[in-house]
Amino acid sequence: xxxxxxxxxxxxxxxxxxxxxxxxxxxxxxxxxxxxxxxxxxxxxxxxxxxxxxxxxxxxxxxxxxxxxxxxxxxxxxxxxxxxxxxxxxxxxxxxxxxxxxxxxxxxxxxxxxxxxxxxxxxxxxxxxxxxxxxxxxxxxxxxxxxxxxxxxxxxxxxxxxxxxxxxxxxxxxxxxxxxxxxxxxxxxxxxxxxxxxxxxxxxxxxxxxxxxxxxxxxxxxxxxxxxxxxxxxxxxxxxxxxxxxxxxxxxxxxxxxxxxxxxxxxxxxxxxxxxxxxxxxxxxxxxxxxxxxxxxxxxxxxxxxxxxxxxxxxxxxx
Amino acid sequence: xxxxxxxxxxxxxxxxxxxxxxxxxxxxxxxxxxxxxxxxxxxxxxxxxxxxxxxxxxxxxxxxxxxxxxxxxxxxxxxxxxxxxxxxxxxxxxxxxxxxxxxxxxxxxxxxxxxxxxxxxxxxxxxxxxxxxxxxxxxxxxxxxxxxxxxxxxxxxxxxxxxxxxxxxxxxxxxxxxxxxxxxxxxxxxxxxxxxxxxxxxxxxxxxxxxxxxxxxxxxxxxxxxxxxxxxxxxxxxxxxxxxxxxxxxxxxxxxxxxxxxxxxxxxxxxxxxxxxxxxxxxxxxxxxxxxxxxxxxxxxxxxxxxxxxxxxxxxxxxxxxxxxxxxxxxxxxxxxxxxxxx
Numbered sequence: 001x002x003x004x005x006x007x008x009x010x011x012x013x014x015x016x017x018x019x020x021x022x023x024x025x026x027x028x029x030x031x032x033x034x035x036x037x038x039x040x041x042x043x044x045x046x047x048x049x050x051x052x053x054x055x056x057x058x059x060x061x062x063x064x065x066x067x068x069x070x071x072x073x074x075x076x077x078x079x080x081x082x083x084x085x086x087x088x089x090x091x092x093x094x095x096x097x098x099x100x101x102x103x104x105x106x107x108x109x110x111x112x113x114x115x116x117x118x119x120x121x122x123x124x125x126x127x128x129x130x131x132x133x134x135x136x137x138x139x140x141x142x143x144x145x146x147x148x149x150x151x152x153x154x155x156x157x158x159x160x161x162x163x164x165x166x167x168x169x170x171x172x173x174x175x176x177x178x179x180x181x182x183x184x185x186x187x188x189x190x191x192x193x194x195x196x197x198x199x200x201x202x203x204x205x206x207x208x209x210x211x212x213x214x215x216x217x218x219x220x221x222x223x224x225x226x227x228x229x230x231x232x233x234x235x236x237x238x239x240x241x242x243x244x245x246x247x248x249x250x251x252x253x254x255x256x257x258x259x260x261x262x263x264x265x266x267x268x269x270x271x272x273x274x275x276x277x278x279x280x281x282x283x284x285x286x287x288x289x290x291x292x293x294x295x296x297x298x299x300x301x302x303x304x305x306x307x308x309x310x311x312x313x314x315x316x317x318x319x
Numbered sequence: 320x321x322x323x324x325x326x327x328x329x330x331x332x333x334x335x336x337x338x339x340x341x342x343x344x345x346x347x348x349x350x351x352x353x354x355x356x357x358x359x360x361x362x363x364x365x366x367x368x369x370x371x372x373x374x375x376x377x378x379x380x381x382x383x384x385x386x387x388x389x390x391x392x393x394x395x396x397x398x399x400x401x402x403x404x405x406x407x408x409x410x411x412x413x414x415x416x417x418x419x420x421x422x423x424x425x426x427x428x429x430x431x432x433x434x435x436x437x438x439x440x441x442x443x444x445x446x447x448x449x450x451x452x453x454x455x456x457x458x459x460x461x462x463x464x465x466x467x468x469x470x471x472x473x474x475x476x477x478x479x480x481x482x483x484x485x486x487x488x489x490x491x492x493x494x495x496x497x498x499x500x501x502x503x504x505x506x507x508x509x510x511x512x513x514x515x516x517x518x519x520x521x522x523x524x525x526x527x528x529x530x531x532x533x534x535x536x537x538x539x540x541x542x543x544x545x546x547x548x549x550x551x552x553x554x555x556x557x558x559x560x561x562x563x564x565x566x567x568x569x570x571x572x573x574x575x576x577x578x579x580x581x582x583x584x585x586x587x588x589x590x591x592x593x594x595x596x597x598x599x600x601x602x603x604x605x606x607x608x609x610x611x612x613x614x615x616x617x618x619x620x621x622x623x624x625x626x627x628x629x630x631x632x633x634x635x636x637x638x639x640x641x642x643x644x645x646x647x648x649x650x651x652x653x654x655x656x657x658x659x660x661x662x
Binding site: 009010011036039040043044045048094097098099100103158159160163164167170172174175177178286290291292294 | 383511512513514516517520538543546547548549550551552553555556565566567568571572576577578581595599602603604
């Protein structure tokens with residue numbers, strides 16, 4: 001997938017030229033390739049591929065962790081408002097005509113702040129079912145943030161800002177550059193670590209709280225760590241490429257159909273499949289036409305039939 | 320035989336009472352104009368711009384309030400008219416009640432005249448009883464728009480002056496364009512948005528100026544006729560000779576971005592920022608405000624053939640259409656913004 005994705009694109013680079021370019025970069029010589037092929041490969045297509053794979057993996061991992069934590073297969077990474085918060089941050093950034101870096105920063109901060117607010121509210125309300133409280137707080141605050149986005153769109157200059165907002169909310173990897181990756185990649189990697197290290201404990205979160213406690217798990221602390229990690233990953237992803245749905249909800253689900261609910265098996269496979277799927281979608285989106293097809297359009301259009309097929313195949317087998 | 324006659328006489332009677340005259344608008348709708356038109360509601364910015372230019376005292380408000388830096392270019396009493404919201408296009412913010420409350424005699428919309436706009440116009444007209452006129456807003460028909468609007472609002476002399484200026488501008492540019500061979504017409508990318516990766520496809524209102532002025536829009540020949548997201552690889556393939564943007568942040572950042580450095584327009588320092596005070600010069604709003612942009616664009620795209628003195632042209636156009644001679648500082652502010660003129 002990686003090789004295919006590297007060699008296809010609007011700018012055609014053959015496999016031989018690709019190898020030549022990679023070898024040239026490694027050895028410091030000049031390659032036999034068309035002009036600008038190196039720029040396309042290392043500054044445009046390369047970063048974009050890395051971004052697509054990483055974001056896909058991060059969203060799928062966050063989704064898998066959340067579905068475990070909330071004991072609900074219908075949960076996606078934005079259940080605690082990270083996407084709505086990031087959307088509001090970015091939309092306000094565009095409204096204020098800020099530079100791209102600031103828009104991304106606001107999106108990241110918005111995502112984190114939204115989750116902090118929701119988590120704090122969830123903690124304050126002492127109830128016998130803290131998970132349900134969190135979800136409810138998430139839904140309510142999420143829709144409040146959504147109305148903030150709608151208000152900003154309404155106030156925005158309909159000619160210049162509104163289109164920019166619309167395109168940002170559609171999500172795209174078209175604008176991802178190396179400097180974006182240099183910031184987002186470490187954040188995602190660091191956030192990924194606790195999920196991988198704590199995969200056994202996260203598995204126990206799927207049990208009712210008292211059972212998990214009986215097995216020696218510090219439930220609130222593990223829950224907090226999972227939320228923090230998933231939020232960081234999702235917020236960093238959304239900041240560089242806008243809102244991308246579907247992957248975080250459906251990929252973990254599909255993987256669960258394949259390997260079962262055991263989180264330690266679910267997580268790595270969800271990351272690989274999420275990343276590969278996102279990469280495939282983005283490769284398609286940037287090659288089939290001169291203009292870009294938004295990933296959100298393709299993920300659902302391509303993913304839905306695959307998912308239905310998977311569901312019928314596995315569920316029928318089990319029955 | 321009696322019935323039709325009867326009907327006819329009733330119609331004639333009513334027409335006589337109201338003193339109405341018929342006007343066929345550009346969507347082919349026949350509209351009875353009231354005898355006295357004192358209060359005109361412009362349904363969108365292109366209409367606002369022309370009503371201001373032709374009959375400012377009949378304009379009852381703006382679709383959107385001006386920001387402070389825009390306001391300074393218009394006579395205060397017109398710039399401070401109420402914000403009424405808009406009836407058409409993106410982000411409708413007015414409703415029929417607003418128009419009624421504003422006691423408009425006439426509603427005018429200039430722009431697209433397709434089915435959506437016709438049905439909207441018919442609905443508002445039926446709800447409010449206020450005549451609603453649709454005029455075709457394409458750039459090439461600007462002189463006709465001005466003359467038609469002049470007849471509607473009773474400003475024929477003023478319309479003749481402005482339509483004459485517009486037609487002379489068109490003729491002057493087109494006659495010189497005719498001598499420019501195809502190979503000397505540059506490939507142009509219109510780069511919108513903070514990352515410059517949204518562009519106008521062929522036939523879109525956003526790149527109408529490029530098409531009119533005979534430049535090659537690199538993104539023409541695509542499916543659709545609106546805005547679209549593009550990837551950077553495609554920009555490398557297109558390798559435009561000139562980039563026009565509407566985003567000051569993009570203009571500032573494009574010079575430092577390694578991936579843009581390979582594009583011909585960036586290497587040749589031919590990335591330009593379109594001015595937007597008090598209205599945009601390049602695409603939005605798609606109205607008479609773009610007329611000054613044509614001269615600006617002609618200078619940029621064909622520097623050998625066009626050498627308009629822009630300071631003078633801005634002064635003439637702004638005085639004529641925006642009813643106030645801009646100060647030397649105001650002209651300098653528009654033209655001195657980095658990226659507006661070649662260095």
